[in-house]
Amino acid sequence: MAEHIVGPVADFPPGTHRVVQVGRIEIGIFNVDGAFHALPNICPHQFGPLCEGTVNGTTACSAVTGWQFAWVRQGEVVTCPWHGIEFDIATGQALASPRLKVRKYTVAVEEGYVKVSVG
Amino acid sequence: MHLPVCLHSVTIVSPAFPCQLDQFENHFARQVLSHSFAMMANLTSIIHSGVPARFPELRVVFTEAGIAWVPYMMWRMDKYFHEYRRMVPFLEQRPSDYIRERMWFATQPIEEPDEPKDLVATIDLIGGPERILFASDWPHHDFDNPRAIMKLPMPREAKRKIMGENALRLFGIPAPAEKIAVGA
Numbered sequence: 547m548a549e550h551i552v553g554p555v556a557d558f559p560p561g562t563h564r565v566v567q568v569g570r571i572e573i574g575i576f577n578v579d580g581a582f583h584a585l586p587n588i589c590p591h592q593f594g595p596l597c598e599g600t601v602n603g604t605t606a607c608s609a610v611t612g613w614q615f616a617w618v619r620q621g622e623v624v625t626c627p628w629h630g631i632e633f634d635i636a637t638g639q640a641l642a643s644p645r646l647k648v649r650k651y652t653v654a655v656e657e658g659y660v661k662v663s664v665g
Numbered sequence: 666m667h668l669p670v671c672l673h674s675v676t677i678v679s680p681a682f683p684c685q686l687d688q689f690e691n692h693f694a695r696q697v698l699s700h701s702f703a704m705m706a707n708l709t710s711i712i713h714s715g716v717p718a719r720f721p722e723l724r725v726v727f728t729e730a731g732i733a734w735v736p737y738m739m740w741r742m743d744k745y746f747h748e749y750r751r752m753v754p755f756l757e758q759r760p761s762d763y764i765r766e767r768m769w770f771a772t773q774p775i776e777e778p779d780e781p782k783d784l785v786a787t788i789d790l791i792g793g794p795e796r797i798l799f800a801s802d803w804p805h806h807d808f809d810n811p812r813a814i815m816k817l818p819m820p821r822e823a824k825r826k827i828m829g830e831n832a833l834r835l836f837g838i839p840a841p842a843e844k845i846a847v848g849a
């Protein structure tokens with residue numbers, strides 16, 4: 547398991563995400579309210595550049611919302627730019643299907659740098 | 666009462682639902698499209714408006730459109746659910762999951778592929794013999810003889826379900842004391 551420095555933490559402010567190259571792999575680094583997540587930049591659907599998509603919230607509608615549409619989870623969902631499938635950044639799980647999931651890389655902030663473990 | 670809702674495609678072969686059937690030259694085309702398109706529209710309507718989420722006890726039976734259109738709609742709705750989940754966030758699972766748990770499909774007019782085993786495979790795609798109800802539609806022109814099911818290469822237990830046991834359970838009818846004779 548090799549650890550790679552992908553940049554100073556100041557380059558990844560809260561609410562932002564960007565794709566970095568680690569060896570031959572493209573990885574999306576997400577700062578969700580100070581919590582870092584790293585996902586592969588390849589969508590399990592049809593191999594689109596998942597992490598180049600928009601980070602946003604999503605809709606909810608259930609008995610909890612009184613069957614009214616509500617906007618929830620702002621900043622926690624990335625949408626693949628190709629066919630718009632939504633993924634939970636914290637788990638890598640697609641919201642619409644238990645069968646679509648991306649792995650997560652270990653990411654940490656140490657001494658002012660963001661480090662990703664690939665292996 | 667806990668009775669299921671049964672959908673019959675159209676009261677008559679409607680000229681306007683769900684597509685403009687008058688555009689076709691003859692009844693061959695109208696017959697091919699009317700029932701199956703109507704059932705696809707009904708199923709889509711039920712899913713897109715969140716009926717299974719709001720009424721988890723509700724069971725729905727689709728009749729008179731055969732069954733082979735169902736896997737197509739399961740896959741098609743799942744595909745667009747993946748893309749458009751935000752528009753239907755009340756759905757807690759994929760459309761195909763709701764279909765396999767809450768919906769039943771009547772056989773008539775049963776599809777007749779060259780290889781009967783292909784129809785058995787189709788039934789499995791829909792969730793297995795538990796989802797299928799025999800219907801004859803007698804005395805319409807395209808009625809099915811019960812033996813249409815009997816000749817399918819399926820276990821006897823599966824045929825018993827399709828020929829009656831599923832319906833007894835679904836409609837809350839006590840099973841007759843006498844065993845229903847079903848040839849293998």
Ligand code: FES
Nearest residue numbers: 589592594626629
């Ligand atoms: S490739 Fe990502 S949604 Fe299709």
